[in-house]
Amino acid sequence: MALISEVADRIYEIRPEGNGFDRFPLCTVYLIVDEKLALVEAGCPIQAPEITEAIEKLVDDVNKISYVILTHSHPDHVGGIGYMAQRMTNIQFIAYPVVGKLLSDQSALAKMMTGFKRTFGEDALDRFGAMLPVGEERFLSIQDGQSIPLGKRELRAIHTPGHDPYHLCFFDTGSKGLFCGDLLGGYLEEIDIVIPPQTVGTDFSLVLKSLEKLSEFNPTKLFFSHGSMVGNVEKHIQNSGKDIKNCQNIVHKGLLAGDDKKKIAEKLLEAYPNLSDMATSQMSDPKYIQRALRWVDSYTWYLKKMNML
Numbered sequence: 001m002a003l004i005s006e007v008a009d010r011i012y013e014i015r016p017e018g019n020g021f022d023r024f025p026l027c028t029v030y031l032i033v034d035e036k037l038a039l040v041e042a043g044c045p046i047q048a049p050e051i052t053e054a055i056e057k058l059v060d061d062v063n064k065i066s067y068v069i070l071t072h073s074h075p076d077h078v079g080g081i082g083y084m085a086q087r088m089t090n091i092q093f094i095a096y097p098v099v100g101k102l103l104s105d106q107s108a109l110a111k112m113m114t115g116f117k118r119t120f121g122e123d124a125l126d127r128f129g130a131m132l133p134v135g136e137e138r139f140l141s142i143q144d145g146q147s148i149p150l151g152k153r154e155l156r157a158i159h160t161p162g163h164d165p166y167h168l169c170f171f172d173t174g175s176k177g178l179f180c181g182d183l184l185g186g187y188l189e190e191i192d193i194v195i196p197p198q199t200v201g202t203d204f205s206l207v208l209k210s211l212e213k214l215s216e217f218n219p220t221k222l223f224f225s226h227g228s229m230v231g232n233v234e235k236h237i238q239n240s241g242k243d244i245k246n247c248q249n250i251v252h253k254g255l256l257a258g259d260d261k262k263k264i265a266e267k268l269l270e271a272y273p274n275l276s277d278m279a280t281s282q283m284s285d286p287k288y289i290q291r292a293l294r295w296v297d298s299y300t301w302y303l304k305k306m307n308m309l
């Protein structure tokens, strides 16, 4: 059963149960209640029933929801759209321009699931569910600088590439909070730590530039798509930047010294700033070792792209 809490004025967090990495990659979905109702993120396909159930507790009719706003097209964020499109007949999906085309194409979805299996194991489909395509006509495109009016508040789109080229953050003028998707990574509220993105294909220099772009909005809260809402924004943004550089250096040094991937993964876990015993023990668990190796892969991919190896 999803955990529901009001984390800002009329913004409800719908969060999967579980601790730390056990919860990954299940997504936290937010419901914004204003003159128009909107969800931010759709979550994994397997989350669709419990997200719908949570919405039914908060809203008398799920068909009152106008929009599902998507920060980017990774399967753990958009996986539930096919189920939502069937269940909530009036909704439109809002995302970066190319995303609608991608998510309406069955062969593009199959490719995405292949990447997802590489990250989360061959049984990813059983654990997180299969995606259904949604007709392109159900999508509205949004670009950097455009806004989504919801009533008393609006959400301003900020193009924040790095984790994904089509990644958007959304600044809520009502709460002064920022829906940050995966730009900073995920937040482990149990230990108040942000874990930076670990996905192969992440351009870390673009992540750093995108983080800088956030300061002009001066958000007072971050609504994480993995984890929960958190204050102390400046500290978390600064730490994210530092952690990304630190992880990059560890992997770079290890690769230049000829260390194998497992050894580099262990160095990342040991040296990772502020990572507590809980996170370290979870990440050292054999079932997460594949995850830690992918963490190394993500920096290796980036260092090669930048011709640094």
Ligand SMILES: [Zn+2]
Pocket (backbone or CB within 6 Å): 072, 074, 163, 164, 182, 199
């Ligand atoms: Zn992502």
